[in-house]
Amino acid sequence: MTASRVTIKDVAARAGVSKGAVSLAFNHKPGLSEATRDRIFRAARELGWAPSLTARSLAGARVDVVGLAICRPARMLGLEPFYMEFVSGVESVLTEHSCSLLLRLVKDVDEEAGLLESWWKGRQIGGSILVDFREDDPRVPVAERLGLPVVAVGHPSLTGSLTSVWTDDTSAVGEAVRYLAALGHRRIARVGGAAALGHTALRTAAFDEAASALGLAGARQVATDFSGEAGARATRSLLAAAPAERPTAIVYDNDIMAVAGLSVAAEMRLRVPEDVSLLAWDDSQLCRLTHPRLSAMSHDVHGFGAEVARTLFGVISGDGAGSHPVPTPVLTPRGSTAPPPR
Numbered sequence: 001m002t003a004s005r006v007t008i009k010d011v012a013a014r015a016g017v018s019k020g021a022v023s024l025a026f027n028h029k030p031g032l033s034e035a036t037r038d039r040i041f042r043a044a045r046e047l048g049w050a051p052s053l054t055a056r057s058l059a060g061a062r063v064d065v066v067g068l069a070i071c072r073p074a075r076m077l078g079l080e081p082f083y084m085e086f087v088s089g090v091e092s093v094l095t096e097h098s099c100s101l102l103l104r105l106v107k108d109v110d111e112e113a114g115l116l117e118s119w120w121k122g123r124q125i126g127g128s129i130l131v132d133f134r135e136d137d138p139r140v141p142v143a144e145r146l147g148l149p150v151v152a153v154g155h156p157s158l159t160g161s162l163t164s165v166w167t168d169d170t171s172a173v174g175e176a177v178r179y180l181a182a183l184g185h186r187r188i189a190r191v192g193g194a195a196a197l198g199h200t201a202l203r204t205a206a207f208d209e210a211a212s213a214l215g216l217a218g219a220r221q222v223a224t225d226f227s228g229e230a231g232a233r234a235t236r237s238l239l240a241a242a243p244a245e246r247p248t249a250i251v252y253d254n255d256i257m258a259v260a261g262l263s264v265a266a267e268m269r270l271r272v273p274e275d276v277s278l279l280a281w282d283d284s285q286l287c288r289l290t291h292p293r294l295s296a297m298s299h300d301v302h303g304f305g306a307e308v309a310r311t312l313f314g315v316i317s318g319d320g321a322g323s324h325p326v327p328t329p330v331l332t333p334r335g336s337t338a339p340p341p342r
Helices: 008-015 019-026 034-047 053-058 074-079 081-096 109-121 139-146 169-182 198-213 228-239 255-267 301-317
Strands: 065-070 100-105 127-130 150-153 164-166 188-192 220-223 249-252 277-282 295-298 330-332
Touching: 008 019, 008 034, 019 034, 065 081, 065 109, 081 100, 081 255, 081 277, 081 301, 109 127, 109 139, 127 139, 127 301, 150 301, 164 301, 169 188, 169 198, 169 249, 169 277, 169 295, 169 330, 188 198, 188 228, 198 220, 220 228, 228 249, 228 255, 249 255, 255 277
Parallel strands: 065 100, 065 127, 127 150, 150 164, 188 220, 188 249, 249 277, 277 295
Antiparallel strands: 295 330
16 A cells, blocks of 8 residues: 555554544644554554645644755765755755754665655655756655655756756756867866766766767766765876877866866876866865866856755745756856867
């Protein structure tokens, strides 16, 4: 029996109580012993039942906690500017609603799918933000089956029927490649993120398409895990090629890898931008603390997080704007890009 077919009457019958008792338990009202309350919650978990959004609203329930699970190592998350900015944007809206963020790090999306079910059935959250979508992501059917209010941070091609908020990475990658080609670069490389991620796949396809349209036979791509160490290794490998094959420009999928790439160029005694141009992504403060300052595809990540949180409250209330994109990252040229060496 699925969660959508089970009713409060089924839960009451299994627990041996009235429907009113189930309502008292789930709305945390007095009048029940702890043993009875536990029995009701256990029956609900066994049947896979959770109160509907309408029932919660009629009972005057508030959304006090929003869940967010991220599949990244803890150490790496602390170094990644994107998620720090994104979470700060989310928090700025949650604060307005006197709501807290329940943040968990998970090892994979299957663990997160189970966590979502546990959170929702245990009434720990009033909604959730889902990030880092994969092809055929297992979280989509779980959220759909539970009726869990969520906002999916990802392109609609990856998020099923879930309300989604996304950036147009395809257009942004195309702009980055066309800009570097307009400067005269023919050997352009991209140091991308984890290949399994949906947005990485979209950027990979967009890079190939843009390079093909411009006739850039020397274009190359390398997948990494978004870390500075992996970005440095990928950059070292690209720049160690023979001069006639070495890329004259490199696009990175995040800022921390671009900063690592800048260090590798200095290590290999290559000048930026005279010998190689570097272009970062997201445009965090890191890009303005380097020398030269890094050109980047600028993206209001804090604003992105805030818009995702606002959209989630719209999903919960039932009067939101639905799926929509946020502004596309735009090119911000600085000192790390220039025409290629002659």
